[in-house]
Amino acid sequence: MSKYKIGFLLDEKDLPDHPDKELSSSFLILQECLLRNHEIYIFPIENLFLNNNIPKALAYQVKHNYFEFTKKPFNIDLNDLDIILIRQNPPINTNYIFSTHILNYVDQSKTIVINSPSGIRKCNEKLYIYNFPKLAPEGITTSNIDLIQNFLNEHNEIIVKPLDNYAGNGIFYLKKGDKNLNSILEETTNNEKTLILAQKYLNKxxxxxxxxxxxxxxxxxxxxxxxxxxxxxxxxxxxxxxxxxxxxxxxxxxxxxxxxxxxxxxxxxxxxxxxxxxxxxxxxxxxxxxxxxxxxxxxxxxxxxxxxxxxxxxxxxxxxxxx
The missing domain is CATH 3.30.470.20 (ATP-grasp fold, B domain)
Known part of the structure; x- marks a missing residue:
């Protein structure tokens, strides 16, 4: 079996010094790589940097198991890795977007990045489904409260959700006649300054x-x-x-x-x-x-x-x- 150099861009909760690291899926994937004797490097998003046009990271090397790793991070060229697995959770904030721009400088003719940084930017996790309209529930993406209220009047029950979060955070179920409707929409749209997605509620x-x-x-x-x-x-x-x-x-x-x-x-x-x-x-x-x-x-x-x-x-x- 070939031995590969594998980099993991990890969420904070997946780092070796986090008490809940063993609960994460990234931990299991990383341990499987170690079992196969691959060379493993880990780094959080804040350790990425771009030196002119060279993408780099201050990385920790993991040894033998996830509890043995270099105590101080050291400078690595991401182009020296064979594959990079992005495991950073949302929110998709400005820092997250900037990190994907740095990763775009990786020479992807020789280093595979999963998933593609430009693909992550293109695929908003809430909106990409509308590339396949026959498969998606009816929805409207807007910050305009009147438009959302009209959509609710049409469908009677809807779900509203932010476009940049995950794990059910910031999602609300709204029903026609709900007395909290205006306050919820003012909050979720940041008083009509932030785009959100409203979707028809599916009974199932x-x-x-x-x-x-x-x-x-x-x-x-x-x-x-x-x-x-x-x-x-x-x-x-x-x-x-x-x-x-x-x-x-x-x-x-x-x-x-x-x-x-x-x-x-x-x-x-x-x-x-x-x-x-x-x-x-x-x-x-x-x-x-x-x-x-x-x-x-x-x-x-x-x-x-x-x-x-x-x-x-x-x-x-x-x-x-x-x-």
Whole structure:
């Protein structure tokens, strides 16, 4: 087996000194890489920098297991890595966007970046679904409260959500006649200064949503997230829980419809959120939150499939370069 140099752009909670690091999916993926004797470097977003046109990072090298790493970060050229896995969670703020611009300077003819920095910028996780209008629920993206109220009057029940957050944060369920309507819309639109997405509420949302994990446009795992009785959101951090799920023919059709766009945009590792065969979100920043939960349900090691895929990409890249 070839030994590769792999870089992980990690969220703060995934760093070795964070008390909850072992709960993260990034931890499992990284450990799988270590089991295969790959050379691992980790760095948070604030350790990225651009030296003229050379993308670099102050990185820690991980040794043997995730609890052994260099105590002080040192300067690495990101072009010396074989592959970089972006695992930084939203919000997609200015700093996040700037980090993708730095990563765009990586020579992607020899260093693979998953997911593509320009692809992440192009794929707003809430709006990318409207590239496939037949698969998406009706929605309107605006900061205009009157337009949102008209949309609510048309559909009676809607969901409003920010465009730059994740994990169910900032999402509201609104019903026609709700006395809190104006105050919620003033808050979520920052008094009509911030764009938000309003979507038609899907009745089957009460039965949860399905998360599909895609590698190279192909579905490899599926789980249903169920909301708790006191919340409409099925996110785990909002009290939701998981239920075993299979990949259906309908799921495969959805993947077939969108995979060409995803791959053209360099989005190789993706999470789809689906309700009633409708695409709700396409997650491209750090999908795979439930690996630790899904593995025992299906008696699999999803992190193994992910690293297998990374290695196949590297082999294909090496062959295409005439290696």
């Amino acid at each position: 949302a009460k039965y949860g949503d399905k998360r599909l994990i895609l590698l190279g446009g192909e579905p490899v795992a599926s789980i249903i997230r169920l909301p708790c009785k006191d919340d409409f959101r099925a996110n785990m951090c909002k009290g939701g829980h998981l239920k075993k799920s299979e990949i259906t023919d309908e799921d495969r059709e959805i993947c077939k419809t969108i995979s060409k766009n995803l791959l053209e945009d360099g989005l190789f590792f993706v999470g789809l959120d689906i309700i009633d065969d409708k695409l709700i979100e396409i997650n491209v920043t750090s999908p795979g939150f439930f690996i630790r939960k899904i593995n025992p349900m299906f008696n699999i090691r999803l992190e193994k499939k992910i690293v297998d895929y990374m290695e196949r990409l590297l082999v294909d890249c090496f062959i295409s370069l005439g290696g």
